[in-house]
Amino acid sequence: MAPRPSDSGSTSDAAFNPTLLSGFTIAVIGHRRRHHLADLLARHGARIVSVQGVRAVQQPDTDALRRTTTTCLDTPIDDVVLSSAAGVRAWFRAAPDPDRLLATLRSARLLAADARTADALRAGGLHHAHSTAAATTDELYRYLLTHRPGGRRIAAQLDTPEHAEHCQSLRLHGADVVEIPTYVTESPNDVVGVRRVLELMSRRQLDAVAWLDPVAAAHILRFATDHGRLPAVVAQLGAHIPAVCRGPLAAAVLRLHDVEPATPPMPFDQETAALLARSVLDRAVRVTVGGRALEVRGHAVLLDGRLYPVQQGPVEVLRALATEPGKLLSSADIRRLVPGLTDVDDHAIEMTVSRLRRAVPDLELVHTVIKRGYRLAV
Known part of the structure; x- marks a missing residue:
């Protein structure tokens, strides 16, 4: 006789680290307004954007x-x-x-x-x-x-x-x-939430997106198509924002739009959360500045284990500088590398660097080379 289900026990949540995902923003898209996966990630420190992509009645x-x-x-x-x-x-x-x-x-x-x-x-x-x-x-x-x-x-x-x-x-x-x-x-009640998550995707202001079922995924992408946002969304997903699907059906929906998602070995919350954590942590930029360990996350900087919240523009500038430590980047380079600064002038970039310095006051992060640009102070 096959063993009873109760004989298998249950899979408990792993030991929690409340700062493991601090500084990262993850969108969770499914049929609920707030999914258990969102709570699981939040307990590890992630900032969560919960989106009801479809209602199950x-x-x-x-x-x-x-x-x-x-x-x-x-x-x-x-x-x-x-x-x-x-x-x-x-x-x-x-x-x-x-x-x-x-x-x-x-x-x-x-x-x-x-x-x-x-x-x-x-x-x-x-x-x-x-x-x-x-x-x-x-x-x-x-x-x-x-x-x-x-x-x-x-x-x-x-x-x-x-x-x-x-x-x-x-x-x-x-x-x-x-x-x-x-x-x-049925279609979700919160259309504002759907618009918001698409805006965050298109502006690269998310660190990962979790797609929990194929119906919600299809509805979100259809909404993006109907409102002219699909090209901008697809350009960011996969290439710049990890897309993690809970199972193979949602993954197939994304592949129809040339987005290659990752899927966990089993379609459950713990495995999906673990894959999301690896996806965002693997994309963090880590360098040594002045003999101190610096990690650039989605909306924060981790310096010797201490977390400093940083606004979107300044943190993206730091990410660009930290990707090639010591390399001089001109204002034109920064405009090319940072999506949110594409159309600003040199003064606006100077102000963004100034806000970055104020956000992480314990370290001289960025050196200015007059009339030439900026580089990480390695």
């Missing part, structure tokens, strides 16, 4: 639900993943042949996300449901993915578009998965 398309249920019943099922009590009840109501559905479920291993979902199954006459200690749908999929799902037929009741990423990962591991969606998607 628990009002299933009854005709689609009946069709997928019929497909589900065509062949015996090994495992059934049940994400919510409301989803279970919606599935039972929409079933074209409730007795046949119950018979199929009785012969399968039932994996319930939490106690309420298990109670809904018992109310329908199904008394043998397993769950994980963490009581989350993610942990059910983690259990299946780590216990050789190849060759098994799995029915998955989906509450959100995010769960489709889990199903696709099971398929990539050899499982035959039938999706039972008990939700529909």
Whole structure:
């Protein structure tokens, strides 16, 4: 007999470092206004921009639900993943042949996300449901993915578009998965938030973007297309702003626009957070200035372990100077290298350098070579 899900334990969050991601700004795009991944990253010190790219509404398309249920019943099922009590009840109501559905479920291993979902199954006459200690749908999929799902037929009741990423990962591991969606998607209420994140992307004012599901990703990029922002967004994603997709379906959406994203080995919060952390930390610029360790982050400077917040323009100038320590950059060079300073005059650049010096007062960061430009004081 296969081990019960509860035997697998749960994956706890790694030990937290509240300053690990300080100075970085990460956008998290999904179907929720605030995703657990955003909280996970924030606890490590990141500044978060949360965007609801699409809304998941628990009002299933009854005709689609009946069709997928019929497909589900065509062949015996090994495992059934049940994400919510409301989803279970919606599935039972929409079933074209409730007795046949119950018979199929009785012969399968039932994996319930939490106690309420298990109670809904018992109310329908199904008394043998397993769950994980963490009581989350993610942990059910983690259990299946780590216990050789190849060759098994799995029915998955989906509450959100995010769960489709889990199903696709099971398929990539050899499982035959039938999706039972008990939700529909609608456009987000917060159009201002969508506009804002696109503006931040196009101006290179984010250090990474997390794309959590394919529907939200497609909607954001379609909105960018409709409002003439897609070229500017695509020019920054991947090349200058790491794009991290939780799973292969969202990644495929970005590839349609010639953006090559990174994906974690498994489509879960911990793995996605770890990949985001590596992505932003790997892009930080590290140099030694006056015998002291300097690290340039998205909107801050780390000097011998002490964090100094720095405005966008000054930190981008410092990044350009630190990329080639000691090299003299003219005002024209800085205009070419720093997107936000493309159209400013030499005086504005001089003022930006002055703000940089004030932001990090413990060190003479930048030397001015009169009438020639600026260089890092290595």
